[in-house]
Each structure stands twice: as C-alpha cells, then as structure tokens.
Amino acid sequence: xxxxxxxxxxxxxxxxxxxxxxxxxxxxxxxxxxxxxxxxxxxxxxxxxxxxxxxxxxxxxxxxxxxxxxxxxxxxxxxxxxxxxxxxxxxxxxxxxxxxxxxxxxxxxxxxxxxx
Amino acid sequence: xxxxxxxxxxxxxxxxxxxxxxxxxxxxxxxxxxxxxxxxxxxxxxxxxxxxxxxxxxxxxxxxxxxxxxxxxxxxxxxxxxxxxxxxxxxxxxxxxxxxxxxxxxxxxxxx
Numbered sequence: 519x520x521x522x523x524x525x526x527x528x529x530x531x532x533x534x535x536x537x538x539x540x541x542x543x544x545x546x547x548x549x550x551x552x553x554x555x556x557x558x559x560x561x562x563x564x565x566x567x568x569x570x571x572x573x574x575x576x577x578x579x580x581x582x583x584x585x586x587x588x589x590x591x592x593x594x595x596x597x598x599x600x601x602x603x604x605x606x607x608x609x610x611x612x613x614x615x616x617x618x619x620x621x622x623x624x625x626x627x628x629x630x631x632x633x634x
Numbered sequence: 635x636x637x638x639x640x641x642x643x644x645x646x647x648x649x650x651x652x653x654x655x656x657x658x659x660x661x662x663x664x665x666x667x668x669x670x671x672x673x674x675x676x677x678x679x680x681x682x683x684x685x686x687x688x689x690x691x692x693x694x695x696x697x698x699x700x701x702x703x704x705x706x707x708x709x710x711x712x713x714x715x716x717x718x719x720x721x722x723x724x725x726x727x728x729x730x731x732x733x734x735x736x737x738x739x740x741x742x743x744x745x746x
Contacts, residue, residue, distance in 0.1 A: 560739065561722065563734065622683070623734060625677035
C-alpha cells in the first residue's frame, strides 16, 4: 500500500494568500484526520472525518481554516487568508474502524507550510 | 492543565542502557494508549499500543499502563543510536475512540 499521500510536501507563500493542502488516505480506511504540529503547541487535531462526513472540527483554529472530503480517497485543508502564525507542519492521517485495527492511525509525510 | 503530559527532555542515555519515558493523562475514562516515534523531519509512526493495566512487551520495547495512577510509560531496552527520536504519548479521549490527544513528546538521544 502506498500509505497516506500528502501534497504539497513543502510550500512557501505570502501572507494573505490562499493555501490548499491535499491528502489521499490509505485505500479502505474510513477515518481521516488533519493534524497540525508546531514547536510551541505540539501535535494538535484540527478535524476528523468518518466516511467522508466531518465529525469533530473543534480543533480548527479559525474560520480561515476549512476542510472538505468530497469522496473516500481525497481531502483538502484550506487556509484563506494565510497568516505567518499558520506556519507549521500539517499532517493528514487515516485509520480503519474495527478491533483488529487497534485504533492504529497512519500518518502521511506532512506538508511543511511557511507563510512569510 | 494539559490532557497528556510528558517530560520534554532531552533525555540522554548511553548505548545499551534502558531508556524510560513517562506520560500522564487527565481523562480518567481514557481507554487506549499509544506510543509514537518521530524522527526529526519525519511523520509519527506507531511503535506500541496498550489497552489494559500491566506490561506489554514487543521486542526491545515495553509499554506499562497504570490506569489508577493515570500514567503510561515506555521502556526501551538495549538502547541504540537509531532509537534517538522524539517519542509521543497519545491517548484516545473519552469522546471518541478515533480521536487521539498527543503529549508534547520527549526527545531521546542515545549516545554511542
């Protein structure tokens, strides 16, 4: 399996620009998570989906952040407008429901975002 | 108070020694506990999960869980320089078994 695939791997953008991060979960996984990691705040859950439906978006910091999952194999996290404090590594992760899976969450390689 | 707390380190141990990493959590009804390893510039990868009180061993790794005291630990025996990484403790919160809360991580360095 190819694992969780994220793009872009690195992005540098100017403040005020729109940023779109993309994710393809592992085929067959029914949960998808977006996490953000910074030195100051560690790894934070932003939002997660179950069967393409957003379940909990309480971690989304502001209205500037939005996430969609139009189908089982694709999700986006959008920041509009971006600000320097959004600079972080954004991880997408997926998992499969069921006792056998043991709640194992698999992470993508991350999207490194720098807003200048 | 953070929900999941870890000593940030850095923790340094000599090669071949036992590295002990600790984690405490605040939600008493948490049911699932995980240790992730994250190399610098890489994504977290799961190395251990534990659900019941006691010890769980997997190779050189042993996870220990004490729900009464609300702590979980990870022991790494015969530490190797390749074990040098940040270790993240994660707890499945009571709201959903699919939602993990991570500690801030402990940076481990194994000295050759």
